[in-house]
Amino acid sequence: MFLLVFISFLGCKDQKQNPALASLNLLRGDLQLCGNGQFGDVSFSESCSYETRVTFNLAIALLHSFEYTEAEKAFVQVIDQDPECAMAYWGVAMSIYHGLWAPPPNTVLEKGSKLLEVAAKLPKSKKAEQYLGAIGAFYEDWETVDNQTRKERYAKKMGVMYNANSDDTEVAVFYALALRASAVPTDKTYKIQREAGQILEVLFEKEPNHPGIAHYIIHSYDYPELAELGLTTARRYAEIAPNSAHAQHMPSHIFTRLGLWEESINTNISSASSATCYAESIAPGAHWDEEVHAMGYLVYSYLQIGDNENALEQYNYLKSFEEVFPPNFKIAYTAAAIPARIAIENKNWEEAAAIELPKNLGLAWESFPWQKSILHFTRAMGAIHTKDLDAAENELNTLKSFQNELIEMNDAYKANQVGIQIKMAEGWLALAKGNKEEALSLMETAVIMESITSKHPVTPGEVVPADELFADMLLTMNKPQQALDAYELNLQRRPNRFNGIYGAAIAAKQSGNQEKANHYFNQLIELTKDSNSKRPEVAEAKKFIHQS
Template identity: 40%
Template sequence: MREFLFAATIATGAVFGTCAPGLAQEDADQKLGTVHFATSCNETAQRRFDRAMRYQHSFWYAESREIYEAAIKADPECAIAYWGIALSLLNNPHGAIPAPNLPLGLSAIEKAKAAGAKTERERDYIDALAVMYVDYDKTPQPARVQSYLKKMEALAAKYPDDDEAQIFYAITLNVAASPADKTYANQLKGAAILEPIWQRQPQHPGVAHYLIHLYDYPAIAAKGLPAALRYSKIAPNAPHAQHMPSHIFTRVGYWKESIAANLASVQAAKANREGGEQLHGQDYLVYAYLQLGQDAAARKVVDEIEATQPDPDAFGGAFSRAAAPARYMVERGDWKGAANLDVKPSKFPHVMAITHFARALGAARSGDSAAAKVDVARLAEIRDSLREAKNNYWAGQVDVQQQAANAWVLYADGKYDDALTAMSAAVDAEDKTEKAPVTPGPLAPARELYGFMLLDRGMAKEALAAFEATMAKEPNRFNGYVGAAKAAQALGDTGKAKAAYEKLVALSAGSDSDRPTLAAARTFVANN
C-alpha cells in the first residue's frame, strides 16, 4: 500500500504541471471537491457561494473571499455571503486571526446583519460567527473560540440535517480542544460527527480535510490514514489538499509519502503564488528528508526557504523560516552550526524562540555554556512576555524549550544530577501538551534529548526506556533508532542493537548523509 500511495501522490502532483491557464472553470472546480451549502440567494449567487465553499474548505482564503464577493454582486441581498467573507478572514482557524483581518471581519459581520438574511438558519450562522469578531480588542481569541464552539454546538443541534453545520462544528471542536486533554475527547467527538457524513459525501473536501486535523495526534493518528489517502484526490487543485495528508504521514512515520505530498503541495503553491502554503510544505519536507538521512535534499530546501521574502504578518511562513534551518542543524547533531544560527527578526516572539532554543542547545552541547546561557535567558524573557500577553499555549511551548536548554547548560557545567532532573521536568512538561498544527514536530522531542543525556551518563537502561517511549509517540525517527541502538549496545544486548541499527540502515537506504552515526550503524550491522 505504501508503494501505491507514493506513486499515486506523485501522479496527483503532476496535475499542476499539465493544467493549461485557460482550463475551463467548471473543470477546475471539479478538482476542488463537491460542496453544497443551501442559501436563500438567487441561482447565480448560490452557484458562486458553493464554489467559494469548495475553496474555503481547503483553506484557500483569498480565492474564497473573492468568490463570496462575486456572489454578493450577483445578489446584493445575499447576506450569508458576507458571513463567508468573515469566515475566510479567520484564515486557518487553528491559529490567531491576523490582526489586519479583525476589523475587516467585524465589518463583514455587520454587513451580513444589515443585509438581513432571509432565513433563520442563515441568521444563526451569522450570529455564531459574530462572536469571533465582536469585542476582538477586549476579549482574547481563546475565549472567543470557546464562545464560538458553544454557538456552533447549538447550531448543529438546531439543524441536525444540515451537514455544513455539523462539519463546521466538528472542526471547531478541534480548534477549541485543550492541548492538555490526552483523552482527545473533542477530537474523537468531532471525528464521530464527520465519519458518517463522509459516507454520504465522499467528495466533500472539508470532511476529509478536517478528519486529518482531528486525528493529527500521535495516539490516534492511524485513524486518519483513510482521509489522508483520499484528500489529495478529492481536491487535487488545492495546494493545502496536497500538503495536509502529510500531517498524518508525519505522525505515523511515513516519510516517503510525506515527501511526495509536500513536493506536490509546494509545486501547487508556487503555481498559485501561495507563499505561506509553500513555506509550510517546505518545513515538512525538510523534516521528512532529515529522517531519511537525505541531508543534501534537506539543505536545498532550507536554502530555498531562506531565500524567500515572506509576508511579515504570516505566522506559518515565519515559523518555517526559523524552524527549517534550526532542525537541519539539530537533527544532524551539528551543534556548532546550531550555535551560530542567526535569529531572524519576527513579530512573533515564539518564532524567534525556535532559533534561540537551537542556539542554546548547540552552544551547550559544544561546551560553551556561557553562550548558551544568553539564549536560555532570552527564552525565559520570551516565555514571560507571552504569558503577559495571555498567549498561554505558546508560552508553554517556549517554557519547554527553556527547560530543555537549561538542562543542557547544567550538563555542560558538570552539574549532572541537576541536569537530569531539569531534563526530566522538561519531558513531563512536553508530555502535558501537544504540538501546534503549524509544525511537523519539535526540533527534537524532549524525551529523546533526555535519552541522549542518560546515555552519556552511562545510564543505558534508563536511556533505552526513554528512546523506546519516544519512538512509540514519534515513530521512525532517525535519531530514535540511533539512540535505541546505542543504548542496547551499551547494555550488551547485541540482538536489540542490531534490530534498531537494521531499521536505521533500511530507513536511510537512499541517504546521502555523512553522519557518523549512520556509518557506525552500517558497520555494526555488517559485523554482527
C-alpha cells in the same frame, strides 16, 4: 505540472456596491486557480440566488481547503452580483476567521464585525440567521473578550444549530470544525477532537468527495495517539481537492505522526508545486506561505530518512527567496525551524552555535518571539556542546525574555513551549557544569511539560523532542538501559525518527542487548535504504549488522 486557470463569474444583475462595504477592503478580482479547478464536491443549500449558486459552492469548497484568499474573492463576487445575499457576507467573515491558526489581528476582527452588521439588516432564512448568529458569537465583543472564549462561544452556537439540523451536511461539517478549533492544546484526553472526528467519519461514508469532511478529520486526528484513525482519510484528501496546495499538504500531518516519511515527502512536493503555480499568478517572483509551509515538512521528513542533501537543498532554496506573502507566523516558524533542525538533527554543534535568523524574507521578527526562540534554543545547545558556557547563559537569558514577552501577550501555549526549551537548555548546561542530578531533574521536568502539551498545528514536530534529548543525556551519563527505555518511549510517540532509532540501537548495544541492537540498527538501515544517506550513523549500522 500545474496549469493556472482564471475564473471570472459575470453577474446577471447590475447592482451598485453597498456603501457600507467601501471601507472593508474586500478582495476582488478573477479567481486564480491552478489546475482545472478541482476542489471537491459541495452543495450548500443557503446560497441565495440561483445565478450565484455555482460561485457560492466553489467559494465553500475553497474555504474548506483553507484557500482563504480565493474563497473571499468568490464570496465577494456573490455579494457584487447579489448584494442581498446575507450568506455571502457570512462567507467572507468565515474566510478571514482562521480558527485553527493564530488569533486574527484587530483589523480582521473589525472587518468581520462590520460585515455581520451589514448582513444583519438583510432578509435571510432561519438557517442563515443561525449561521450568522454563530459566527457572530466569535466576532462579538472582540475588543474585550479573549480569543479562546470567543471560539468556544462559536462552537456552542454551532452545536445548537447542529442539534436542530443534524441531517444538514454543511452544518455538521462547520460544527465539527468549530469544535476542533475550540479544543485547548493542554487537554490530552482529546475529547473534543474525538467528538469532531466521529461526526465527520459518519459524514465521510455518505460524501466521500467532500473536501471539508476529509480535511477536518485530519485536523481532528493530528496527534500521535489518534493519527492512525486519520490515515485512510489522509491518503484520500489530496485526490479530493487536487488543485489545492493546502489539500496536497494536509495528509503529511498524519504521515508525520506515523513516521511515513516517503508519503510525507511526496505529498509536500505536490503541495509546493501547486503553491508555486499560485504565487506566479498573483505575485511573480514571490513565494506563497503554503510553499514555505510544505518546505518545512519536507525538511523534517528528509532528515528522518538521513537525506541531508535534499534537506540542505530546501534550505538553500529558502535562502534565495526575496519576497514571501503573506509574511505571517507560518513563514516565521519554518524559516527558524529549517536551519535549527538541520543543525540539531545532525548534532552539528558548531553550526548550531552560530545559527542566525534569516534576513532575506522581510519578516518583522520582533512580532514572533516563539519562532525566534527556536534559533536561540539551537544556539544555546550549540554553545553548551562547544563548551562556550557564557554564550549559553546569554542565550538562556534571551529565551527567558521571550517567555516573559509571551506571558505578557497572554499566549500561555507558546510561553510554555519556550519554557520547555528553557528547561532542556538548563538541563544540558547543568550537565556541562558537572551537576548531574540537577541536569536529570531539569530534563525530567521538560519531558513532563512536553508530554502534557500537544504540538501546534503549524509544526511537523518539536525541533527536538524532550524525551529524545533526555535519552541522549542518559546515554552521555553512561546509563544505557535507562536511555533505551527513554528512546523507546520517544519512538512510541514519534515513530521512525532517525535519531530516536539510532539512539535506541546504541543504548541497546551498550547495555548488552544484542537482539534489540540488531533490531534498531536494521530498522535504521531500512529507514534510509532509498535515500542514499551519507550519515555516519548509517555506515555504523551496516558495519554492526555485518559483524554481528
